[in-house]
Amino acid sequence: MFRIIKKSLKIGVVTGRYQKADRAAVPVPTEAKDKTRPFKRSLAIREVDTGSCNACEMEMNALLNPVYDAERFGIHIAASPRHADALVVTGPVTVNMERALKDVHRQTPDPKIVIALGDCAINCGLFKGSYAVTGPVDRHIPVDVRIAGCPPRPAEILEALSELRGNG
Amino acid sequence: MTKTEFSDDLLTTAFPGILKNHPICTQSSHFVVPKDLVPAITHYIHTQPSLRGRLTLLWACDYRPVRETYGLYYLFTLERSHHWVVLSTETAGTDRLFPSITPHLHAAQWYEREIRDMFGLIPQGHPDLRRLVRHEHWRKGTHPLRKDFSWDATLGRQQGEHHFRHIEGEGVFEVPVGPIHAGIIESGHFRFSVAGEPIMQLELRHFWKHRGVEKLFEQQLLIEAVPLAERVSGDTTVGHALTYCQAVEALLHLEVPRRAKYLRALFLELERLYNHLGDIGAMCNDTAYALAHAHCGRMKEQIMQLNDRFTGSRFLRGVIQVGGVTRDIENTQLTKIVEELNQIQQDFSEVEAIILGNASLTDRLETTGILNEQTAWDHAVIGIVGRASGMNYDLRRDRPFAAYDELPVNVALYRYGDARARLRVRGDEIHESIRLIREMRDKIPGGPIADQPSSSPNPGDWTLAAVEGWRGEILYMVMAGEDGRIHRCKVRDPSFVNWPAIQWAVLGNIIPDFPLINKSFNLSYAGNDL
Numbered sequence: 001m002f003r004i005i006k007k008s009l010k011i012g013v014v015t016g017r018y019q020k021a022d023r024a025a026v027p028v029p030t031e032a033k034d035k036t037r038p039f040k041r042s043l044a045i046r047e048v049d050t051g052s053c054n055a056c057e058m059e060m061n062a063l064l065n066p067v068y069d070a071e072r073f074g075i076h077i078a079a080s081p082r083h084a085d086a087l088v089v090t091g092p093v094t095v096n097m098e099r100a101l102k103d104v105h106r107q108t109p110d111p112k113i114v115i116a117l118g119d120c121a122i123n124c125g126l127f128k129g130s131y132a133v134t135g136p137v138d139r140h141i142p143v144d145v146r147i148a149g150c151p152p153r154p155a156e157i158l159e160a161l162s163e164l165r166g167n168g
Numbered sequence: 169m170t171k172t173e174f175s176d177d178l179l180t181t182a183f184p185g186i187l188k189n190h191p192i193c194t195q196s197s198h199f200v201v202p203k204d205l206v207p208a209i210t211h212y213i214h215t216q217p218s219l220r221g222r223l224t225l226l227w228a229c230d231y232r233p234v235r236e237t238y239g240l241y242y243l244f245t246l247e248r249s250h251h252w253v254v255l256s257t258e259t260a261g262t263d264r265l266f267p268s269i270t271p272h273l274h275a276a277q278w279y280e281r282e283i284r285d286m287f288g289l290i291p292q293g294h295p296d297l298r299r300l301v302r303h304e305h306w307r308k309g310t311h312p313l314r315k316d317f318s319w320d321a322t323l324g325r326q327q328g329e330h331h332f333r334h335i336e337g338e339g340v341f342e343v344p345v346g347p348i349h350a351g352i353i354e355s356g357h358f359r360f361s362v363a364g365e366p367i368m369q370l371e372l373r374h375f376w377k378h379r380g381v382e383k384l385f386e387q388q389l390l391i392e393a394v395p396l397a398e399r400v401s402g403d404t405t406v407g408h409a410l411t412y413c414q415a416v417e418a419l420l421h422l423e424v425p426r427r428a429k430y431l432r433a434l435f436l437e438l439e440r441l442y443n444h445l446g447d448i449g450a451m452c453n454d455t456a457y458a459l460a461h462a463h464c465g466r467m468k469e470q471i472m473q474l475n476d477r478f479t480g481s482r483f484l485r486g487v488i489q490v491g492g493v494t495r496d497i498e499n500t501q502l503t504k505i506v507e508e509l510n511q512i513q514q515d516f517s518e519v520e521a522i523i524l525g526n527a528s529l530t531d532r533l534e535t536t537g538i539l540n541e542q543t544a545w546d547h548a549v550i551g552i553v554g555r556a557s558g559m560n561y562d563l564r565r566d567r568p569f570a571a572y573d574e575l576p577v578n579v580a581l582y583r584y585g586d587a588r589a590r591l592r593v594r595g596d597e598i599h600e601s602i603r604l605i606r607e608m609r610d611k612i613p614g615g616p617i618a619d620q621p622s623s624s625p626n627p628g629d630w631t632l633a634a635v636e637g638w639r640g641e642i643l644y645m646v647m648a649g650e651d652g653r654i655h656r657c658k659v660r661d662p663s664f665v666n667w668p669a670i671q672w673a674v675l676g677n678i679i680p681d682f683p684l685i686n687k688s689f690n691l692s693y694a695g696n697d698l
Contacts, residue, residue: 003525004459007518014466018473047352051377054694055402055483058446060352062472065465079350095323096303096376097355100347126396129320131312132380151402153482 015069021155028163032144035113036164039085042074043165046084046108050101051133052091055151056118060088062154075161081108088115092124092133093140105141113144113164117157122146175219175246175253183209189256193418193631195567196252203257203266206242210269210276213244213253220247222548225632225643226279227658228287230315236261238289241645242269243632250566252632259289268294275548278668286313286382301375301697304328312383313656319383332371335361340368343679347376351683354693358682365678370671377697385657390416390648391490391621393657397644398485401661401695406432406439407637408644408659408695409488414569415633415646416490419625428492428619429571430612434502435484435493436570437601437608440638441509442471444594444601445516447690451591452523454684455532463519467512474508492618502609513602520595533588537685539673540585547669551640551662553689556593557585563636570635574611575604585673587688624652639663639692661695 036043047060063070064077078084081104093101105114116137119125127133137143147160176197180186185205189198201209213221221244229239242255259266268291270276280291281300288311291297302310307324311317334342340363347355357373381400385393397412398405410432417424424432449464472482479487479495487495497505523529539549544557554561562579564572580596582589630647640662649655670689674682 003518004522007463007522008459011463011466011515018469048348049354049377049693051379052354052694053399053402054354054692055399055405057352057354058403059482061446062465062469064352065469066462067466067469077352081348091377092379094377094379095306096378097347100355100376104348126399127379127384130380130384131317131319131321131323132378132383150399150485151483153476 014066015072017067018155021153021159028145028160032113032164033166035111035144036085036166038111039165041165042076042085043161044076044078044083044085045088046078046081046086046104047088047090048081048101048104050089050091050097050121050137051094051127052118052120056090056120059151059154059157060090060117063157068154068158070158070161073158073162073165081105084108084112086113086115088117089121089137089141089143090117092120092127092130093135093137095132095134098134098140101137101140114141115145115147115160116143117147118152119148119150122148125150175249175251178216178219179209179213179253182212192254193252193633195250196254196632198254198256201255201257203240203259206240206255206257207267207269207272209255210242210244211272214273218248221245221253222247222545223273223275223279224252224548224641225645225658225660226276226283227645228283228289228313229647229656230287230313232261232315238287240266240283240289243643245561254632264288265290265292267292270294274546275665278664285311287311288314298331301378303375304330312380317383319380319387330373332359332373333369335369337363339363356693360679360682362679366676367674367679367682370674370682372667372671374667374693375697377694379698381698382657382659385654385659386649388654389652390419390625390646390654391652393654394489395486397659400659400698401663401692402483403443403692404439404637404639404642404661404695405483405485406435406488407635407639407642408661410436410570411633411635411637411642411644412646412657413488413490414635415631415644418631418633419629419646419648420490420621420623422491422619422621424492425616425619426571426613427496427615428617430608431493431495431497431617432488433571433575434497434505434605434608435479435487436635436637437605438471438475439484441598441601442468442475443638444598445471447687448523448591448594450687450690451533451587451684452529454687455529457523457526457529460519460523460526460529463522467516467519470508470512474505478505489618491621492616494618496617499609499612502612506606506609509602509605513599516598523591530588532681532684533591534586536587536681537673537677537688538584538586539669541583543669543672544585547665547672549666549669551636551666552590552593552597552638553666553669554640555580556582556589558583561641563634563641567634569633571608571611575607577604587684590688627655630656637662639690640666659695659698661692663691663693663696666691667696
């Protein structure tokens with residue numbers, strides 16, 4: 001017990017100990033900002049992996065660690081698309097995931113926004129043209145926000161999400 | 169008599185019909201065998217007490233249109249000497265059958281199904297010929313790794329449904345999970361059959377994320393495909409890039425400078441560190457111990473930021489190149505890294521004491537998801553999962569690569585095979601990695617960090633390379649094609665071997681423990697699906 005308290009006191013607060021991202025690097029369209037207005041200051045995200053290399057997933061996971069702590073901005077991860085305001089899609093859309101992506105999009109209640117995370121989701125990256133890849137995310141569902149990078153740093157994702165909600 | 173001669177003699181005496189060929193790399197033997205003898209020879213290598221060969225890789229290669237044949241290759245690692253035995257055989261282009269070895273060698277199961285999907289060759293006698301990589305909506309006759317299949321073809325769709333194995337009876341029901349599931353996790357499907365709480369059967373349905381990686385390699389030049397290797401599985405960026413580079417360097421007869429070898433080992437250990445720290449935290453999170461998760465997440469972030477500071481990439485992307493490394497870490501920087509890691513080790517030791525001293529956490533971890541030694545051996549399980557089940561393999565010690573010939577590794581080994589053993593292996597390896605990095609700082613020589621490739625390989629030359637990544641052994645088979653291109657590149661992430669074993673580890677456990685067991689394995693979906 002004392003060991004735990006001692007440790008917590010020793011470490012202190014680590015939130016915010018990261019290099020802030022440059023805002024100019026992540027332009028968020030005004031239409032997307034308008035679309036998120038109904039969600040006010042909170043955003044429930046459902047993450048969908050349609051064929052990424054899992055680096056983007058790791059950076060999304062990093063958002064929830066004490067250093068970035070995205071929850072302090074009202075960003076949280078929903079377990080089901082039916083509870084989500086936003087879909088974050090990573091990876092090029094593979095032949096096998098195409099139907100699952102469309103299903104998830106259909107099951108997410110309106111109003112909703114779609115965020116394509118990482119180069120693969122935006123333009124298929126290195127996997128462009130492959131027989132097993134059907135195209136970038138916006139070929140299958142409408143995309144509102146694009147966050148580029150391979151993978152984008154957590155600070156960049158956080159910056160884009162903050163800006164999206166007009167409080168960045 | 170050396171160990172090599174001993175095992176070779178055993179084989180040639182037992183099977184006079186086989187032909188010894190030139191070894192493809194050091195510490196290996198290569199035999200050409202007739203196709204119908206394959207089941208007998210593989211059975212012999214696997215079961216003969218003085219050999220005890222573990223099936224390490226099984227791959228096929230399309231030689232058409234040059235020769236009207238397909239090649240089939242079986243790689244075994246001998247238990248005691250860690251010597252490689254490669255068996256190769258050929259099947260004529262029109263003859264699409266080959267004898268299956270799965271009936272007596274369980275570990276071959278997914279490999280043979282994969283070959284059937286990718287090449288259209290049929291493993292005769294295989295007990296389970298359902299599709300693996302090709303989901304049922306792919307048209308019949310689609311075999312992407314055949315040379316007459318275009319890499320950018322558009323696949324048609326057909327109707328089809330996957331048939332899961334069913335258990336029937338009163339009170340038995342099925343729980344489908346995925347491909348999209350709760351949490352931020354990759355895509356895969358799990359089908360549980362349960363009666364009450366305990367799991368009676370788990371069946372995996374993977375390959376949702378199949379991106380055609382092996383076919384994409386064939387479109388690339390040998391020396392330019394490193395970025396693709398880095399993206400096979402993002403969390404193993406260094407592991408995959410390093411294995412690929414080692415294979416290419418062997419083909420180009422390129423000698424990597426000593427300093428570069430040390431730096432490669434450094435990057436590999438940094439990758440191991442941040443992943444192990446993340447995994448320990450995630451396992452604690454799945455037992456609802458959020459405090460330990462927060463501490464581990466913080467330390468993992470610290471190492472990823474360190475990576476970013478010294479190499480410009482949190483995942484160490486772009487640091488490994490064919491012939492060496494792209495970035496030098498100066499000795500003063502190396503001292504700074506060691507100082508920071510020393511502080512992290514102290515920090516982690518305190519957190520580890522809290523984790524291991526927590527009775528409720530121990531209660532959740534102990535006896536959860538036991539993978540016993542026999543099942544692990546039958547599935548040829550490797551890496552951290554294997555070392556928690558008594559499989560004493562670590563390539564850093566057994567077949568040293570990079571600078572590990574000068575850096576002896578103490579291998580963490582546990583026998584109980586439960587979630588706690590897997591956590592303990594990771595904990596021990598964190599301390600060992602930091603110790604190794606300290607040793608590197610003391611031993612690292614000066615000099616250049618890369619060598620330029622000068623020669624080009626002969627078309628048809630091939631080689632194997634293996635690296636102990638943080639999950640386990642990563643294997644690449646690279647065969648050179650015309651004009652410095654790649655004819656065939658077989659990628660094997662340890663996840664491909666360990667995934668089937670999870671189906672056995674969960675038996676008798678309750679579904680709420682599955683996330684914990686899955687996390688204790690922490691296998692890559694991307695590296696498995698390719």
